Amino acid sequence: xxxxxxxxxxxxxxxxxxxxxxxxxxxxxxxxxxxxxxxxxxxxxxxxxxxxxxxxxxxxxxxxxxxxxxxxxxxxxxxxxxxxxxxxxxxxxxxxxxxxxxxxxxxxxxxxxxxx
Amino acid sequence: xxxxxxxxxxxxxxxxxxxxxxxxxxxxxxxxxxxxxxxxxxxxxxxxxxxxxxxxxxxxxxxxxxxxxxxxxxxxxxxxxxxxxxxxxxxxxxxxxxxxxxxxxxxxxxxxxxxxxxx
Numbered sequence: 679x680x681x682x683x684x685x686x687x688x689x690x691x692x693x694x695x696x697x698x699x700x701x702x703x704x705x706x707x708x709x710x711x712x713x714x715x716x717x718x719x720x721x722x723x724x725x726x727x728x729x730x731x732x733x734x735x736x737x738x739x740x741x742x743x744x745x746x747x748x749x750x751x752x753x754x755x756x757x758x759x760x761x762x763x764x765x766x767x768x769x770x771x772x773x774x775x776x777x778x779x780x781x782x783x784x785x786x787x788x789x790x791x792x793x794x
Numbered sequence: 795x796x797x798x799x800x801x802x803x804x805x806x807x808x809x810x811x812x813x814x815x816x817x818x819x820x821x822x823x824x825x826x827x828x829x830x831x832x833x834x835x836x837x838x839x840x841x842x843x844x845x846x847x848x849x850x851x852x853x854x855x856x857x858x859x860x861x862x863x864x865x866x867x868x869x870x871x872x873x874x875x876x877x878x879x880x881x882x883x884x885x886x887x888x889x890x891x892x893x894x895x896x897x898x899x900x901x902x903x904x905x906x907x908x909x910x911x912x913x
Contacts, residue, residue, distance in 0.1 A: 723904035
């Protein structure tokens, strides 16, 4: 089954603090990509970070980093020095190849609140 | 960066009528576009994959005759909701795959979405 599980429907963090959002997924593929997307109230989907499954090194993008555990099929997102603008829904996703076409499968999302 | 637009951003239509939503890649060509549906406070559900010049591939459970997809050019895909009913009210998001930019993964860029309300 193609599933992405985000076990935290809601999270909150104090401004300037660090927060980690969890994500697990289920795939039988060996090569795939993992993503974290941010969806602010505007509803525009914004790519936060991408991880190639064949890379052992965890991806980082400024204040955003991931902890990728391939064997455990875990892909958590750490946000350091949280800012008010980080408040949004965060979706974990991964690529699935089906019928020669590659598509994204999304988790249900985690709503992040940043408290001043 | 690559930009994807959707038009309209909001639309209200009466039950039984049809409504068309456009998805355009503004500064790149997209051989593949995707249509998603998002219910309030829920995730994105892929409805169909649209390939330029060929028929769309629909996900299981999505009615092909109700959600007509046309990808007539490398920069435009349209989603037509036919004979719309209140249960079709939702947020529809498209994305366009920017081929040739990534090493192995062709980046998907998302449109801003269209809120459809059927009365």
